[in-house]
Amino acid sequence: MKILVTGFDPFGGEKINPAIEAVKRLPDMINGAEVIKLEVPTIFGKSAAVVKDAILKEKPDFVLNVGQAGGRRMVTPERVAINFQGGQTPDNSGQAPQEGPIQVDGPAAYFTQLPIKEEVAVIRKAGLPAQISNTAGTYVCNQLFYQVQYLREHDFPQLKAGFIHIPYLPEQVVNKNAPSMSLADIVKALTAAIGAIVS
Ligand code: PCA
Numbered sequence: 001m002k003i004l005v006t007g008f009d010p011f012g013g014e015k016i017n018p019a020i021e022a023v024k025r026l027p028d029m030i031n032g033a034e035v036i037k038l039e040v041p042t043i044f045g046k047s048a049a050v051v052k053d054a055i056l057k058e059k060p061d062f063v064l065n066v067g068q069a070g071g072r073r074m075v076t077p078e079r080v081a082i083n084f085q086g087g088q089t090p091d092n093s094g095q096a097p098q099e100g101p102i103q104v105d106g107p108a109a110y111f112t113q114l115p116i117k118e119e120v121a122v123i124r125k126a127g128l129p130a131q132i133s134n135t136a137g138t139y140v141c142n143q144l145f146y147q148v149q150y151l152r153e154h155d156f157p158q159l160k161a162g163f164i165h166i167p168y169l170p171e172q173v174v175n176k177n178a179p180s181m182s183l184a185d186i187v188k189a190l191t192a193a194i195g196a197i198v199s
Contacts, residue, residue, distance in 0.1 A: 001033040001198050004060040005190075006051055008067050008140070011042035012089050018169045019066040022186040030191060033198035036060060042140050043093045044085065048147035055148075055156060062160050062197055063148055064114070066190065067141035069133075069165035070172070073179040075123050075189040076133035077116040078163040081145035082109045086138040097139070102146045110149035114162030119193040126192045128185055136163055164193060 007023030010016055020039050028035055036058050040047040055063065069076065083106050086099040116132050123130035136142040145163040152159045166189075167181045181189075 002036060002058060002060045003030075003033050003062040003064060003194060003198055004036045004038060004051075004054055004058055005194065006038045006040045006063070006065045008040055008042045008047070009092065011092055011140070014172060016169060016172065017068050018166050018183065018186055019068050021169070021183055022166065022190055023066055025183070025187045026191060026194070031195045031199050033194070035194065040065075040144070041092055043091045044095065044097050044140055044143055046093070047140055047144045051144065051148060052151060055151070055159070060159070062114070064161070064194065064197065065141070065144050065148065065163045067163065067165055068168065069137070070168050071178055072165060072167050074129040074131045074167070075181070075186065075193070076131055076165045077114070077119040077193065078112060078133050078136040078145060078165060079116055080109050080111055080134060081136060081142055081149050081163070082138070083107065083146060084138050085143050089139065091140055102143055103150050106146070106150050110146065110153070112162035113160035114197050116162070118196040119164070122192040122196045123189045126188055128189045130189065133165060136165065141165065164190065166190075
C-alpha cells in the first residue's frame, strides 16, 4: 500500500505554509503503508501537473493533498471538489485565476473517495479538533482536488483521493486575530487521518 501526500508551498505573502511543513515531517510508514511526500507549487494548473507526474511515477493507492486554510480552527477533511475556480489572490506565478469552470466537460463536483468521517473520528480520538468541511474554496486547493478527481475518473479508476485543509501555524498569526495550531499537532492529526485512510 502506498499513499502520496502533497503539501503546498507558501503563498499570498506568507513565509511558511503549514501544509508542506507538516507533510515533510510525516513518518515514512503509517499503518504499514509507504508515505511518499511531495511539495507542490501554489500555481493554478502547475500543481495538478506535478501531482500527475508523481502519480505516474509512484503509482500510489491513495492521494491526499494538504493545504492551508487560514482562519479555520480545525483540521478539516474535505468532502467535495467543485468545478469552479476564482479568487482575488494571485498565485505564485503572479496570476489571479480566470473565473470559470476547471474542466468544461467535467461534472459540477466530485465527492472524495477517502473515509472523511473516520478521519475526523481518529483525529478527535488523538485529542485534536477536526470537522468535515463541505467546501475547499475556489482557489488552487480546490482546483488541485478537482483535477486529481478528474484524472482519476479518466485514467486511474482504482485511485482513492482527497484533501485536508489545516489551520495557520502560531507564528503566522502573531499579528492577526486568527486561530492557529502547532506544527506538532498538525503532524499528529495528519498521521492519524492517514492511518484511517490506509487501513
Ligand atoms: N491553500 C490554498 C492554496 C495553497 C494552500 O495551501 C487554498 O486553500 O486554495
